[in-house]
Amino acid sequence: PSKIEAQHAPSKETKQSLQTPESQLLHRSLIHTPEMVESASGLEIRLADGRTILDACGGAAVSVLGHNNQQVLEAMLAQAQKVAYVHTQAYTTPAAEELAGLLVENGRPYGLEKAFFVGSGSEAIESAVKLARQYFHEKGESQRLHLVSRRQAYHGNSMAAMSLSSNVVRKLPYQGFGYSNVSHVTPAYEYRYKLDGEDEDGFTRRLLSELDDEFQRLGPGNVIAFVAEPVIGATAGCVPPPRGYLAGVRSLCDKYGILLILDEVMCGAGRCGTFFAFEQEGDVRPDIVTLAKGLGGGYAPIAGILIHEKVVDVLRKGSGSFVNGHTYQAHPIVCATALAVQKIIRQDNLVERCAELGPVLEGILREELQDCKSVGDIRGRGLFWGVEFVRDKATKEAFDPATGFGVQVQQEAFRRGVAVYPGSGTVDGMKGDHVLLAPPYTVKLDELRLICNVLKEAIRSQE
Numbered sequence: 001p002s003k004i005e006a007q008h009a010p011s012k013e014t015k016q017s018l019q020t021p022e023s024q025l026l027h028r029s030l031i032h033t034p035e036m037v038e039s040a041s042g043l044e045i046r047l048a049d050g051r052t053i054l055d056a057c058g059g060a061a062v063s064v065l066g067h068n069n070q071q072v073l074e075a076m077l078a079q080a081q082k083v084a085y086v087h088t089q090a091y092t093t094p095a096a097e098e099l100a101g102l103l104v105e106n107g108r109p110y111g112l113e114k115a116f117f118v119g120s121g122s123e124a125i126e127s128a129v130k131l132a133r134q135y136f137h138e139k140g141e142s143q144r145l146h147l148v149s150r151r152q153a154y155h156g157n158s159m160a161a162m163s164l165s166s167n168v169v170r171k172l173p174y175q176g177f178g179y180s181n182v183s184h185v186t187p188a189y190e191y192r193y194k195l196d197g198e199d200e201d202g203f204t205r206r207l208l209s210e211l212d213d214e215f216q217r218l219g220p221g222n223v224i225a226f227v228a229e230p231v232i233g234a235t236a237g238c239v240p241p242p243r244g245y246l247a248g249v250r251s252l253c254d255k256y257g258i259l260l261i262l263d264e265v266m267c268g269a270g271r272c273g274t275f276f277a278f279e280q281e282g283d284v285r286p287d288i289v290t291l292a293k294g295l296g297g298g299y300a301p302i303a304g305i306l307i308h309e310k311v312v313d314v315l316r317k318g319s320g321s322f323v324n325g326h327t328y329q330a331h332p333i334v335c336a337t338a339l340a341v342q343k344i345i346r347q348d349n350l351v352e353r354c355a356e357l358g359p360v361l362e363g364i365l366r367e368e369l370q371d372c373k374s375v376g377d378i379r380g381r382g383l384f385w386g387v388e389f390v391r392d393k394a395t396k397e398a399f400d401p402a403t404g405f406g407v408q409v410q411q412e413a414f415r416r417g418v419a420v421y422p423g424s425g426t427v428d429g430m431k432g433d434h435v436l437l438a439p440p441y442t443v444k445l446d447e448l449r450l451i452c453n454v455l456k457e458a459i460r461s462q463e
């Protein structure tokens with residue numbers, strides 16, 4: 001065993017003593033019981049059996065400040081002591097107002113002038129889609145009923161969010177039951193979808209032409225919105241778009257009056273080195289942007305949408321309300337907690353830190369993994385990196401998703417004391433296999449080195 005492995009390995013006795021009878025909690029799996037966590041601080045998660053795990057993915061890119069940040073905990077408690085809950089039909093709070101103000105400061109250069117808060121990324125997508133539909137309803141364009149998204153996308157678990165997504169396994173039990181007015185186009189995923197002999201600009205042109213064709217097929221006047229993750233997260237594994245793609249999508253949407261919804265649930269809130277990931281893509285002004293994971297950093301369940309003034313204006317002059325109320329929207333403790341997270345990100349220049357550490361992490365990853373024969377692609381932005389595995393580098397043949405090489409690597413890295421996020425499966429008839437790194441913005445250089453070294457050892461042990 002490696003040094004880290006020896007440090008983190010449980011004794012047989014403690015492992016066995018944790019195998020209790022079936023839990024009353026419905027876990028994700030009825031077969032595998034998840035690890036029992038006792039506490040966490042910084043990047044370290046301490047398990048009940050005594051092992052310590054270095055959290056290199058923050059769950060699924062959630063933890064942006066690491067665990068147990070005292071300033072955030074104090075803000076949470078202070079708000080709870082003032083007022084824990086009020087209903088938003090009658091009340092608002094300084095915490096919710098200040099959080100909205102702070103986010104709108106980031107969004108104003110792009111025309112984003114209001115924020116709306118819910119509890120999860122799926123609810124944010126659901127709200128974005130409903131708002132877009134209401135916008136057209138109030139504009140007298142009620143024939144617009146269709147949404148277009150991309151294959152290899154993940155937008156969440158609720159009905160509209162799942163319908164926009166392409167995760168076959170998650171959708172399987174609900175075939176014919178979801179939101180049916182959704183079509184999917186080719187994703188901006190160079191490693192898998194760029195043709196032999198096609199250059200980056202050619203790939204962009206082909207994607208835009210396909211999207212235009214799809215709008216034409218549906219009748220552009222029937223389309224509500226195009227929905228996309230600027231940097232594809234969980235399903236494809238941290239894939240930035242080719243040059244000019246998002247700006248081209250924006251122009252195309254403008255041509256037909258179609259709204260552009262950018263899903264920054266995973267890649268936003270600074271993770272890619274700019275507050276919004278779309279800021280690195282030229283002149284892209286989304287009509288609605290979703291944020292979630294990095295917004296509350298895991299300290300509170302919060303997600304939000306930021307809305308362009310042109311959308312707000314139609315509602316302001318029309319019905320005067322957004323018909324989408326949730327009991328817990330803009331929850332005071334949740335907003336105060338996220339506000340504390342965002343203030344720390346600002347004070348400590350952590351978005352800039354993500355930008356600076358991006359090339360550093362890339363360099364370490366490329367150096368460590370250069371001799372791994374199963375590593376087909378390394379891509380990402382800021383502190384958001386994916387490593388894609390292939391059986392054959394020349395042909396890009398993927399591993400059988402039933403065996404899930406990425407899952408095996410993730411499990412092996414975990415045994416060695418480092419948590420990375422796996423992704424494998426068949427999407428769009430295409431087998432894909434990757435792990436994702438998304439450490440907190442506060443990660444130290446020696447921690448990055450350790451993470452990449454353990455990842456290499458985990459990969460090599462499976463090759």
Ligand code: PLP
Pocket residue numbers: 060120121122123125154155156157229233234263264265266267292
């Ligand atoms: N959108 C994106 C891009 C995501 O990555 C996710 C979750 O991983 C969601 C939406 C759904 O968010 P949640 O799991 O909080 O509902």
